Amino acid sequence: MKPLRNDCFALPPGVNWTPVEEALERLRSRLHPVVEIERAVPLSQVNGRILANDVHAPRAHPPSNNSAVDGYALAGPVTDVPCTLPLVEGRSAAGEPYTGQVPEGHAIRILTGAVIPAGTDTVVLEEDCDVADGQLHLNGTLKAGANARKAGEDIKAKDKILTTGTRLSPTQISVLASVGVESVDIYQRLRVGVLSTGDEVKPVGATVTDWQIYDANRPMLSALVSQLGYELVDLGHALDRAEEVKAALERGAEHCDLILTSGGVSAGDEDHVSKTLKAHGDISNWRIAIKPGRPLALAMFQGTPVVGLPGNPVAAWVCALRFGAPAMALLAGAEWFEPQAYVMPANFSKNKKPGRSEMLRARVRDGQVEVFGSEGSGRVTGLAWSDGLVELDESAQQIEPGTPVRFIPYGSFGL
Numbered sequence: 001m002k003p004l005r006n007d008c009f010a011l012p013p014g015v016n017w018t019p020v021e022e023a024l025e026r027l028r029s030r031l032h033p034v035v036e037i038e039r040a041v042p043l044s045q046v047n048g049r050i051l052a053n054d055v056h057a058p059r060a061h062p063p064s065n066n067s068a069v070d071g072y073a074l075a076g077p078v079t080d081v082p083c084t085l086p087l088v089e090g091r092s093a094a095g096e097p098y099t100g101q102v103p104e105g106h107a108i109r110i111l112t113g114a115v116i117p118a119g120t121d122t123v124v125l126e127e128d129c130d131v132a133d134g135q136l137h138l139n140g141t142l143k144a145g146a147n148a149r150k151a152g153e154d155i156k157a158k159d160k161i162l163t164t165g166t167r168l169s170p171t172q173i174s175v176l177a178s179v180g181v182e183s184v185d186i187y188q189r190l191r192v193g194v195l196s197t198g199d200e201v202k203p204v205g206a207t208v209t210d211w212q213i214y215d216a217n218r219p220m221l222s223a224l225v226s227q228l229g230y231e232l233v234d235l236g237h238a239l240d241r242a243e244e245v246k247a248a249l250e251r252g253a254e255h256c257d258l259i260l261t262s263g264g265v266s267a268g269d270e271d272h273v274s275k276t277l278k279a280h281g282d283i284s285n286w287r288i289a290i291k292p293g294r295p296l297a298l299a300m301f302q303g304t305p306v307v308g309l310p311g312n313p314v315a316a317w318v319c320a321l322r323f324g325a326p327a328m329a330l331l332a333g334a335e336w337f338e339p340q341a342y343v344m345p346a347n348f349s350k351n352k353k354p355g356r357s358e359m360l361r362a363r364v365r366d367g368q369v370e371v372f373g374s375e376g377s378g379r380v381t382g383l384a385w386s387d388g389l390v391e392l393d394e395s396a397q398q399i400e401p402g403t404p405v406r407f408i409p410y411g412s413f414g415l
């Protein structure tokens, strides 16, 4: 495992506003997997985990020519119809292949999944023929190879079936099992610490007064980390005091591969996350040309990367998805990803100013994209309302109902 460099988030001199694409490219080029490899983990334990090696097929799939239907095997093609073929004794069933040779001009009973017997290559569906007195009567023509699955048509022995960095899901596990792969090498789970900050912030369950708010970010970010398949390390909540923030970051550096904080990253007097990272780490305050989520602090603290998300819950969510999710993927050994967007007609109007990209809480209804009524970055109801985000680039734009917009469903971020 190669540690990240302390200056890995440093910005070139003179950089003030970073466009989203540039910020993403910078993250992509500076991060790499930081987790160890777990060897030979059984398939039953790898769902959601990230593959640490390419996997090659030990055998072909299917391993032999076999029938896709219940019917009768014969040598194709069948062109002169109607015709009659004598049936040979016996049958080929799945798990019980016919071992003899079917003589020329004959047919044999075959069941779905059964090996195609020697002397045949084509199968007629039982609904498409008649059988009487040991004879098969055909009325329709058949192409050679019809209803037969060829050995190796899906996977050939030694084919590369999955590549390093793939996040395993039930569908990939099926591919591994189909060629008899019992276990694979995976990356250890990325350990992600989540820390909330702020004197006004109190955990759910605490007694609160009017000037205090419940911590909405930590439960949200914790759920995000877990849902993305990483190991959550709850770093709790730190008051706006340098020593508290430092102690929490130290715990994080000891137990985590990455720390996500929220709050305390803008330029205010009480923005202790920035101050602590500046005093004890290597910090770059990225001012990203994005709304919401302009302030994003990226730092190395005692060898551990820290993503300092803005405090407003909507900004924290947007930045955690747009920047955090691909960054976590890279650190965890997965491939960098650009979330898949779908271009769909808007059913809203908006006059967008130039300068910053905007991420709007959005959802699709009847094939059109609607956006939440308020863009306020403290409005958590819009998060629960949305199924994804509309991403508008930095340019000035006049959007009317029907204008194509880029909708990114939350699923595109790995949720």
Ligand SMILES: Nc1nc2c(c(=O)[nH]1)N[C@H]1C(S)=C(S)[C@@H](COP(=O)(O)OP(=O)(O)OC[C@H]3O[C@@H](n4cnc5c(N)ncnc54)[C@H](O)[C@@H]3O)O[C@H]1N2
Residues within 6 Å of the ligand: 196, 197, 198, 200, 201, 213, 214, 215, 216, 217, 218, 262, 263, 264, 265, 266, 267, 268, 271, 292, 293, 294, 295, 309, 310, 311, 312, 313, 315, 377, 378
């Ligand atoms: N002079 C400037 N002021 C601000 C700027 C700026 O560029 N110049 N940026 C604004 C933007 S945009 C945002 S976003 C915030 C980000 O600031 P911080 O990351 O320092 O966040 P805080 O000030 O600590 O909190 C912002 C807001 O969010 C609430 N909050 C914080 N943590 C939580 C939590 N865990 N759960 C729920 N809500 C939380 C906090 O009470 C504040 O209302 O700065 C702007 N100001």
Ligand code: MOO
Residues within 6 Å of the ligand: 290, 291, 292, 293, 294, 295, 310, 312, 314, 315, 377
């Ligand atoms: O990051 Mo702030 O508005 O953009 O919430």
